[in-house]
Amino acid sequence: MNTEILLASLRQVVGGSNVIAGPPDGPALVVRPGTTEAVAECLKLFHAQHAPVVTLGGLTGLVHGTHTPSHYFGISTERLNKIESFDPSSRLLVVGAGTKLEAVHSFAADHDLRYGVDLGARGSCTIGGNIATNAGGNSVIRFGMTRSNVVGLEVVLSDGSILTDLRGLPKNNAGYDLNQIFIGSEGTLGIVTKALLKLSRRPAGTASVLVALNHLNSALVVMEAMERACGNSLLALEIMWSRYFEKVSTALSAETPPLPRGHPIYLLAQVEGVDNGEQAVDSLIGALESIDDIVDTALATTPVQESRLWSIRDGSDVIERAHKHVLSFDVSMRPHDYAAYIADVEARLKARVSNAIAYYFGHLADGNIHFMIGHDGHSSDARRVIEECVYDPLASYEPSSISAEHGIGREKAAHLWRSRSTAEIAAMNRIRAALDPAGILNQHISYEPKSLGARAS
Numbered sequence: 038m039n040t041e042i043l044l045a046s047l048r049q050v051v052g053g054s055n056v057i058a059g060p061p062d063g064p065a066l067v068v069r070p071g072t073t074e075a076v077a078e079c080l081k082l083f084h085a086q087h088a089p090v091v092t093l094g095g096l097t098g099l100v101h102g103t104h105t106p107s108h109y110f111g112i113s114t115e116r117l118n119k120i121e122s123f124d125p126s127s128r129l130l131v132v133g134a135g136t137k138l139e140a141v142h143s144f145a146a147d148h149d150l151r152y153g154v155d156l157g158a159r160g161s162c163t164i165g166g167n168i169a170t171n172a173g174g175n176s177v178i179r180f181g182m183t184r185s186n187v188v189g190l191e192v193v194l195s196d197g198s199i200l201t202d203l204r205g206l207p208k209n210n211a212g213y214d215l216n217q218i219f220i221g222s223e224g225t226l227g228i229v230t231k232a233l234l235k236l237s238r239r240p241a242g243t244a245s246v247l248v249a250l251n252h253l254n255s256a257l258v259v260m261e262a263m264e265r266a267c268g269n270s271l272l273a274l275e276i277m278w279s280r281y282f283e284k285v286s287t288a289l290s291a292e293t294p295p296l297p298r299g300h301p302i303y304l305l306a307q308v309e310g311v312d313n314g315e316q317a318v319d320s321l322i323g324a325l326e327s328i329d330d331i332v333d334t335a336l337a338t339t340p341v342q343e344s345r346l347w348s349i350r351d352g353s354d355v356i357e358r359a360h361k362h363v364l365s366f367d368v369s370m371r372p373h374d375y376a377a378y379i380a381d382v383e384a385r386l387k388a389r390v391s392n393a394i395a396y397y398f399g400h401l402a403d404g405n406i407h408f409m410i411g412h413d414g415h416s417s418d419a420r421r422v423i424e425e426c427v428y429d430p431l432a433s434y435e436p437s438s439i440s441a442e443h444g445i446g447r448e449k450a451a452h453l454w455r456s457r458s459t460a461e462i463a464a465m466n467r468i469r470a471a472l473d474p475a476g477i478l479n480q481h482i483s484y485e486p487k488s489l490g491a492r493a494s
């Protein structure tokens with residue numbers, strides 16, 4: 038490959054100031070195209086040279102999907118950040134892939150609407166990154182994952198061809214639904230450049246409640262009661278185990294926390310009132326009043342009170358900073374299996390990595406719990422051993438997954454075989470080869486069958 042000629046051509050396409058140095062742990066050089074056509078021109082150049090490419094969004098992904106060897110070329114979506122068009126009658130919004138999730142929320146709020154996907158990284162992550170990872174977040178219980186909130190896409194394939202479906206037809210069974218295959222494909226099939234998003238009516242008000250409980254079984258009782266009583270008005274139902282609540286609430290609040298620390302389990306629920314805010318409060322109180330297992334509650338009826346409760350659930354970066362090394366996990370299984378599974382993981386960690394401290398929290402209603410496990414890094418194979426402690430027991434709790442919402446990335450590729458059959462992995466690789474025959478897109482994310490996976494771990 039003649040790098041100088043390639044660089045000169047790239048500068049011609051995007052302008053000299055948009056060929057920049059890459060992030061740490063990523064490609065040495067990054068281009069920042071400002072239009073879909075410029076993305077296509079860059080890809081044609083990379084394709085001709087068989088040069089490996091990684092797409093960079095907000096860099097908030099949790100599975101090292103943007104961590105590549107330095108000889109890769111990065112394509113950043115930073116300049117593809119425009120709100121392109123909005124149709125108030127259909128509530129459909131077209132945005133560039135580099136638009137921040139928070140900007141979509143602000144746009145929606147300005148039009149008295151909302152966008153269903155929300156997560157802690159909202160200020161940094163991009164719509165393209167959310168689509169590439171099929172991000173979930175706090176309101177999957179109500180709005181589904183990103184897949185359910187995206188109506189159309191514009192995508193550039195590795196050879197530079199552009200697929201555009203931003204028409205927003207509610208029904209179109211004329212052939213395959215190509216949009217869906219790119220959602221959750223982690224940049225391995227094409228680069229998303231625009232998205233057509235579905236907005237919906239904003240509620241008149243919301244209310245949240247933090248509930249302290251003695252056991253996970255009680256959390257399941259509360260969850261069922263809330264789902265029954267609140268139905269569609271239940272926006273979120275999140276869980277935090279004691280260690281997580283204690284660490285994060287201590288770091289965040291100079292004042293006393295909303296509930297005393299030390300309870301085994303905390304549930305955080307948010308409910309909406311469609312016509313007025315009081316409806317939300319009434320349905321929360323109605324759902325909880327007859328449940329004996331509740332130890333304590335803190336009700337939040339104003340936005341300020343609610344954000345105080347939610348800052349604890351969204352404050353996982355506190356854990357990131359609290360330990361020299363932190364490994365993140367994102368497993369899913371049936372909610373009622375978590376008591377036994379977590380006890381199993383704790384016992385294995387205690388026996389094998391005595392300095393490891395695990396924090397558990399996440400999306401209980403979706404059967405999706407995040408584990409952040411801090412350790413001192415003294416043992417050179419701590420990562421492998423901790424991964425075994427978390428992943429080995431999963432097989433006893435089928436159906437389960439090694440990655441509920443974060444994707445595979447570079448970090449979890451060696452464990453894909455634990456959650457996908459050999460036939461499924463082969464089919465994924467065939468789709469990939471069909472859409473990116475030169476294999477230039479995110480080739481560091483490899484979908485490996487069991488024998489290779491076992492060796493790589």
Ligand SMILES: Cc1cc2nc3c(=O)[nH]c(=O)nc-3n(C[C@H](O)[C@H](O)[C@H](O)COP(=O)(O)OP(=O)(O)OC[C@H]3O[C@@H](n4cnc5c(N)ncnc54)[C@H](O)[C@@H]3O)c2cc1C
Binds near residue numbers: 092097101158167223
């Ligand atoms: C504090 C915090 C909380 C989080 N909470 C949640 C949560 O609740 N639920 C959840 O699902 N995730 C959560 N995440 C992780 C989540 O996956 C990312 O935040 C987000 O979806 C990734 O967007 P990004 O723009 O940062 O993508 P990046 O990190 O830049 O990229 C992620 C992957 O997508 C690819 N990619 C990026 N843009 C494109 C594009 N336009 N076209 C094709 N491929 C592309 C990249 O190559 C990479 O493989 C959280 C992360 C943080 C830091």
